[in-house]
Amino acid sequence: MMPLERWLIELLLNFVTREELNAFLRSPQNTAMLVGCLIAVSGALLGVFLLLRGMSLTSDAISHTVLLGIVVAFLLMTEVFGLHGDTSSPWLILGASLAGVGTVLLTEMLYRSGLVKQDAALGLAFPLLFAIAVILVSRYVEDAHLDEDAVLVGEIGLAWANTNSHCFANCESVTVAPDHEAAKFARQCNNCRELGISPRDERAVFSETCSNCGEYNPAQAWSAGLLEREPVLVFFPKSITVMLLLTLLTLGFVLVFFKELKLSTFDTGLAQALGFRPGALHYALMILVSLVAVGAFDAVGSILVIAFFIIPPAAAYLLTDRLAMMLLLSPLIGGVGAYYGYDLARGQLFSFIAVADGIAVLNRLFGLSLPEEWDSSISASMVLMIFILFLLAWALSPRYGLASTLIRRANRRRVFENQVVLAHIHNHQHTTAHDIELNVDHLHEHFRWTERKMSRVLTGLRALGYIRIIAGSAELTDRGDRQVHAFRKTMLEAHNIPDLP
């Protein structure tokens, strides 16, 4: 990962100065927004396929059970191999993706037993694995990078602080050994605790240890005051690298296997018959979901990450009926949501409405005394903002949205009412009873409509030039006559009803 970061920094340094880059990366806001957007983009891309495969909640299961993979890999590293446990180590990531695939396998095994339904199988498998993970954490892992809070909402606001340092000039590493001039020593009682005595007791045995011996990379050496010349450093947040890699991996996967993913998602049987490997693609997808869930774990926790997988595709699904477009809109919605979600956490709705003002209005209206300053969880606000975007799509989508559905339904009803009245006039206008059947004052009685509704429909039909009213009796114009025939032709043809004479 380090060489990749270095390459990226060198690339960026062609466009900005080192000071600007450091200033940008050391701002909690920039890093949080960047990481949030990357999580949203990668999650939203994968989420499209999860949604279309009817397995959105699998992301929920996986985002929890990756904890088991992380813990097991952590224990293996520290206890068995004696390595230093670091949550961004490739071993933890490998463990997590295995746990993700394991969850899917376990779920499928339970389901295939024929004894539990699919949703129940998922509900059985993942709490089990999660419970094992929690027990292992509480029993063996004291180093708290895996506490409950992190599991809930993550710490995206602190992502800027966890960095790799890269040195570009004056790079001097220092090794402090006990004979080094800067070495500091501390006296320590060796047997005080064992014997339960104070260090002043005469039985106490002391030894001297070097408290600051070890390897110092240039950044550490400079901050410990071991260097005379300041090294030229860039501090790069690890989360950005991890999420950037995962986003590129996801994007590459979706672009390269677009056709194969589409076919195997739409029609697994045909995909298999044509010699593609829907099973392999399925597990590749699950591995990617696990990887993104792990990558996002530090930043947004294992619960809120689900929202990044589910909400943007659900919104995109309402806005388009082409897969390619959905794959474009979904990450866009996720990214925009994450970006403005940060603002929301800091009290700005879409950067022009201050949340504080809204609360002030509430306070005035209802005599409340809610605190007006607004500073809330960043990850939760990102999820909230993505959901607000979903609501907008749900209400306003041109084809499937609430508003357009209501308008369309009202339109259809109006057209239908018009046609019913026109057909009635057509059927009766040349019969002997036409003065009874077509009397405009009594027409509503034949339909059992209210007088108001009938007069509204008649007014509309006259305005359209379909009917005229002669001596209190309705009759079709030529235009109206043509309309009746056209309607029959288009609407009733499917049912094989012959055209009128």
Place this chain on the structure above:
Amino acid sequence: MWTAMPDRPEPPGMDRTSEFALSVDDLTVAYQEKPAIWDIDLEVPEGVLMGIVGPNGAGKSTLIKAVLNLIPRAAGTVSFYGKPYERARSLVGYVPQRGSVDWDFPTSVIDVVTMGLYGKLGWFRRPGKRERELALFALEQVGLVDFVDRQISQLSGGQQQRSFLARALVQDAQIYFMDEPFAAVDAVTENAIVDILQALNKRGKTVLVVHHDLQTVAQYFDWVTLLNVEVIATGPTAAVFTPENLRKTYGGQVASLNGGILAGAAGG
């Protein structure tokens, strides 16, 4: 080319040049030790239009899926023109049941039809202009040319079935497997589908159709397989679709069917 099974000597007198479009040998599929199809032997000559008929749960769809390697086989071998499925993919077209996919999937009619060409394209290559033309031509053949860019959920059931048929047509296969293409379609669509099947058949293609309606078997198919877990009978419709065989296939159920079917069968 006839490839003999290594563990089984070639039957004497077998004409080496004549080959079956499909040979199924001792095929058994079980769902948790309960056989869905049992020891199926089936030889389908090239160029027949065959109905696969049998009661519910007879294993008709299972037979097709097992033949196409979509579900694991407990035993048996299958070959297409003497080749195993892996080497005969390009010769085989498949129309699954309409209900087996989600029609709300965000895609267009022409896109679904183009999927039939994915096998020829192989991994990574994207469909282009040529593929679009082939798909348009297939849509023309099934009468859906006005629906090219329609979202698939906006099609009627019959139109959906026809788009599936177009998808099989673009595959330009030698042998087609169709799983209940007549399920829940109206009479007009059914006739249109039959026309397409017979046109395929005229061009020398072998077509196997899972079929439910005994009334139309004699009219639609020149070859028939009666299936009820085991193959009861297989051969030319006139010889095989007899009252005797139907009784064996359907057991007591056939007693309640009207005699017209059997009379029709005898006449067919």
